[in-house]
Amino acid sequence: MRCASLVTVSVVAGLLGIGCGSEGGRGGKLVATSQRVTGLVADATGIGWLEAASLDAKIAVVKYRSADGRTINVANTAAASGLAMDASHLYWSNGQRVERAARGSSVVELLSETEGPAGSPAVDDKYVYWLSQGDSYRAPKGGGPAEQMPPPGS
Numbered sequence: 001m002r003c004a005s006l007v008t009v010s011v012v013a014g015l016l017g018i019g020c021g022s023e024g025g026r027g028g029k030l031v032a033t034s035q036r037v038t039g040l041v042a043d044a045t046g047i048g049w050l051e052a053a054s055l056d057a058k059i060a061v062v063k064y065r066s067a068d069g070r071t072i073n074v075a076n077t078a079a080a081s082g083l084a085m086d087a088s089h090l091y092w093s094n095g096q097r098v099e100r101a102a103r104g105s106s107v108v109e110l111l112s113e114t115e116g117p118a119g120s121p122a123v124d125d126k127y128v129y130w131l132s133q134g135d136s137y138r139a140p141k142g143g144g145p146a147e148q149m150p151p152p153g154s
Helices: none
Strands: 006-012 015-021 029-034 037-043 046-052 060-066 071-077 080-085 089-094 097-102 108-113 127-132 135-140
Touching: 037 080, 046 080, 060 080, 060 089, 071 089, 071 097, 097 127, 108 135
Parallel strands: none
Antiparallel strands: 006 015, 015 029, 037 046, 046 060, 060 071, 080 089, 089 097, 097 108, 127 135
16 A cells, blocks of 8 residues: 555554554554564655564564555564664675665675674665674775774874
8 A cells, every 4th residue: 555645653562653644643554563672763755663573582574665565575584683774775784794785675685794793784885884882883884894993093
């Protein structure tokens, strides 16, 4: 279902609800739900989330719902944590890997592999950033080697 009016997104105790409708919730309609949500990103054109695929959370699913109402499983991962999104891609950490997929696609690309576990990613117009073992790293969004960033104030 495509939402022509107000979209509401709520996460309560790991349950995700995506709704379409009028302000104040009157006349609204629930269009998608998800359980065991552990991460959420959204903008005007789509919503991405991490969902634990099992109660023990050993497998996670990266999901994306576009403005046209399609929900897809982007990736099944063993250790996904953290999620970031820009105009074209979803980004997440998966153990020692930082990965991405184009919005609306299930083709996963490896951006970087780290020595230790990669923390939740963040993005700007040029780079993907993350922490690993107390150090800050970044990699160009268009591809290329990751680099360790100098500590603040150095």
